[in-house]
Amino acid sequence: MSEFWHDAGCAFHPVSGPDYLPVTQLRQLQLHRFQAVVKRSYDNVPLFRQRMEERGITPADFRTLEDTRLLPFTVKIDLRDTYPFGLFASPMSEIVRLHASSGTTGKPIVVAYTQEDLRVWASVMVRCFAACGLDRGDIIQNAYGYGLFTGGLGAHYGAEALGATVIPISGGNTDRQIMLMKDFGATAICCTPSYFLRIVERAPELGVDLRKLPLKAGVFGAEPWTEEMRKRIEPEANIKAYDIYGLSEIIGPGVANECCEQHGLHIFEDHFYPEIIDPKTLEPVPDGTEGELVLTTLSKQAMPMIRYRTRDITALFTEACPCGRTVRRMRRISRRSDDMFIIRGVNVYPSQIEEALLAVEGTAPHYQIVLTNDGTMDDVEVHVEVTPEVFGDTISVMENLQKKLSASIERIINIRVKLRLVEPNSIQRSEGKAKRVLDMRKK
């Protein structure tokens, strides 16, 4: 046993039982639940029924897990088109909670939960926290925004269900975050990785050394981040930074989480069935191949999602995890096809720029990508904040830094970008998801 229970974070927690189901049993459970959710959607959601009928299939045609490919996909637009309640599979009398997206690109999308959905949500969040080595006795500072956004309440009820102590501070007010973290002795924090960087940056200015606080874990999600970012965050605060994944359309946070191995996120497959597809052909690809993550909710009542296209790019691991969990792992999501921008015909993801910048010693992960068009050609300008580590007092030192950074970017994306060094703190800090791309091109 001692071989893989080598870390306190890997200790088995009873709440994580379903993470260790024997694979054959797990597949049976998935099939059983999949059939039930297809039937539930067919019976209660007109859009889904119509799409099944167009394909000439009924729930009875769904006999094995391979039959998932018969089913139509669901996309974000479907949620907008049926705004607000068109995809609900439960009557309002059974729905106890609504959440909604911010709707920055038009109408928000709305999601719903029954009492049972909330119980399942809390249970998967509990399994996330347990995978991060957290338990009763831990003090979890929940800096995800409370309200319509699923992050705040999702993490909140999960932490309570675990039996941990929750500090429901919500997002923002960095100085107070740091004060309470110190005074209450928080042992874990939940927030976006970019917001945690803001905390890391601010703490010394308030005379607080995060490394000396009881804080031991960060549960970071709601935006893609990179391995390089983890390498920066962990020593600065002397914590383990774990990646959590989820999306409102599926349930909110709690779809997948890293274990103590910090190598890939375990998908809670007994509730969320993952497939990876080629986003061009829409055909499923074998485990290990990169593609778009497609998820089906296996137990959701109020708003089941069948083959929901997440737009997140990842790959499922083929090998078993040393932690012993049998639920499959997916590679951390460092890019979304939504975030992708096309510049001079090349697909570029902000995470590639981040990776390139962090590869240069001493740079901070504070950057913004500005896209412009002078009427003929697209231009990318990457703004990077100067840190004391990289600031030299001669022009040549700074110009070399500029060259080094733009060469590092060019190596990764094969496009020459303009690199602009900017003053510290001049790039706006977010208290939620970081805004990495500023697209000023005329549409």
Place this chain on the structure above:
Amino acid sequence: MKIHQLSMFLENKPGRLSEPCRVLAEAGINILTLSVADTQQFGILRLIVRDWEKAKEVLEASGCVVNVTEVVATEVEDRPGGLTAILDIIESAGLNIEYMYAFTFRSEDKAVIVFRFDNPDLAIAALQAKSINIIGGVELYERVKQ
């Protein structure tokens, strides 16, 4: 012998220079001399003040990136060829000047120039060997008072 110089990174935008100057003014710190090196996008402000530690503290608190470098201040004869004599010494010692700028005050018939050398210790030795007067921090601040 060496003098502490503060350097700051500034974006090349209207109003960027006034911010650090205002911060120093509010802290009651007088700028003895300064220079700005600039490119189209950014500039580096270098300045010499008496209480450089306090200046660094207030500038950093205001959000500036501040670097401390050691520079050398020498007396230069204020006549045609005065600077050439100094440069000849540096050149024949095989040393490199990264940049230089002048103080606004002069002492008697001499100007005072600040040099940033890649190797300040070797430069001081070479200049002193030729009896060039290097002005240390304490002496420099005394002269400013006069």
